[in-house]
Amino acid sequence: MIETCWLSYRAYKIRSDVIVCAIFERSCIPVIRAYAALPPVTRKCRREYIRKKFRSAYESPLGLGLIIRRNISKSTAIVILRKAYDVGMDSKRPLRILCLDGGGVRGISSLYILKELMGQARRERETGPEEIKSLRPCDFFDLICGTSTGGMIALMLGRMKMNVGDAITFYEQMSKEIFTSKSENPEAAFDHRILVKSIKDVITCPSVRLDAESILKDEDEHNTKTFVVSTSLQGTGATAVRMRTYGTKTSDPFEAKIWEAARATSAAPTIFEPITIDRIKYGDGGTGWNNPAEEAVNEANRIWPNRPIGCLVSIGTGLEDPAQLRDKEDKGKDDFARKFIKITAPKSSFKLAVAEYCVKILTSCEKIHQRLDGNPAMYGIDGRYFRLNVPQGMSKIGLEEWDKLDEIKALTHSYMDTGDCLRMKQKIAKTLLDPQCAVKAHERDKNGYTALDRAALKGDVEEIQIQWDQGADLDAIEPRKGYTPLIETIDRNQFDAFKALIAFGANVNKPNRDQHSPLYFCLNWRKDFMFGFTLINEPGIDVNGTDKDDRTPLMLAAMTDSLPFADLILNQGANVNAKDKNGMTAMHFAAMVQSKKVMIRLLKGGADINAQNNSGQTPLRIAVNSPATQSLDWLLKNGANVDIADKNNQTPLQAAKAMNKGVCVRQLEEYANLAPMGGSAENVQAALAGLRIEDAPDGTDEEYC
Incomplete structure (x- = not known):
């Protein structure tokens, strides 16, 4: 030694x-x-x-x-x-915080995600052939917290100092023991005595070696600090309680045993009976604090008021299908609620309580995530907040279905193999190993620029690589113009830097402060074609994304008379008949700027030539307002209805007469006179049967090409 x-x-x-x-x-x-x-x-x-x-x-x-x-x-x-x-x-190093959501057996997903993070940290550290299983989160995180089953995991990793591999083994064993038991209490589905026995088995296992009645307080103040969220059921309403393994300047550690804290944080209504500790009744924190990330930020500021947060990792237990949450009328249609109703007391009031509890815990997690993600600067986590949550497939797995652990594992591994997760794993691992770099990477100069912003403006690809290695936020918005680094490269025509940012994982759909996406800048500013071409062909690009006026990239291509972009966007599956906040379609904008070639491509893509905007105006009516008449003639030849009136009860012909547009009046009257029954689209087409000019809808027209 x-x-x-x-x-x-x-x-x-x-x-x-x-x-x-x-x-x-x-x-x-x-x-x-x-x-x-x-x-x-x-x-x-x-x-x-x-x-x-x-x-x-x-x-x-x-x-x-x-x-x-x-x-x-x-x-x-x-x-x-x-x-x-x-x-x-x-005392100087930025903090590293781990937060774990509740979710019954689905908490195993959090452990598999954490195992991936520990493995990435090992690879980044390059310490040799050390097994991933032996890496302990308590060696990386300063604060670990959790709610419900996430709270039990937090105690295993923080207070008991377990490695992830052992935690997975015991969690699987506990899930089977706990969720196969039946409670004698009609208001609880499972036997809390089996839960207590399982927790004590973990506390006394060879890898932990604590006494079964060990207190929650950790005697070593230098160990990772851990707290779990429970709720005090005293009085009229539930109040969040942080059960701490440590003391602060204003409060002592929570006076309880480890198993009591684990029991309290997991005592969900309808699932386990509440627990009484020192004459106070406690239940789980799932109904309002199932995602403890916001609690963790507040707690960190309380413990270490002068230390910045270098990394906040929040791990969920799977997103739910929004349709299930909307189905409040028939609770039986909700798989999530139905499975609990099936195993609990048959009373209708009890069924309603189960369903309401499920809805509350499912919606609360993402609300807290949205608050943190929507305003990270307010919480001091700008660019240092990471949320990992399996997006699909978990909604069909009930909190008690221990026999579906393999399915949870498969869904989690599939999610962690996605490109976004791979990049996030690398960034988290780098930040865990050197949180100071992450803080420095987000420091701004007097002009509000980070080192990454400056590199993007200069087109310095090497510096972009360095900043990415140090954990810089590739999607952060600088305060002056409100641009992301990717938009800055478009603004300065830095194509190499533009490609580098995309390669490192910059969000190709991230808008600026005014909700304009990178694709908007490529189309609206008529930048080098390669910028737009690269974006449109990038996997994950949203060709139907809208700006603050609800305008799509296809509308912008039509407004700028850009046939190549319109063609690319349509080939990527854009909605050709999407409308902006004024009800205008891409065909309206093409008619407005007299872009015959774009109108031909839109019509070929299924555009409605007679779509009406919020004022009731069709593209033909919009063309009447334009100075030139090229689009008017083309619209008439290709099926535009001359009889559709706007909300002022004016047809295109009446509007042209009111504006004294002689050329438009003559064209419209000519087509109206061709139709003996008033110039309907069908009659005009019949009259023009042998005269209609086909403007190459199949793409062979010379002007179109």
């Missing part, structure tokens, strides 16, 4: 990777292994602190080296090394 401690100190002092490798080959205590495995630059900072701190007579009259070489106890050695690490560096 003494030799191990000395090697650890030497690793700090001379920054030798060889010595670090030697330490990993020995049987070392986990805490020393974790601290000795820091990157060389980080170890340099630790070394400087150790050298200054332990030269003082107050801290160590003999110096750190002499103390470690003396015959000291294991606990003393750990205290020395931790003091050098925790006191010296943690």
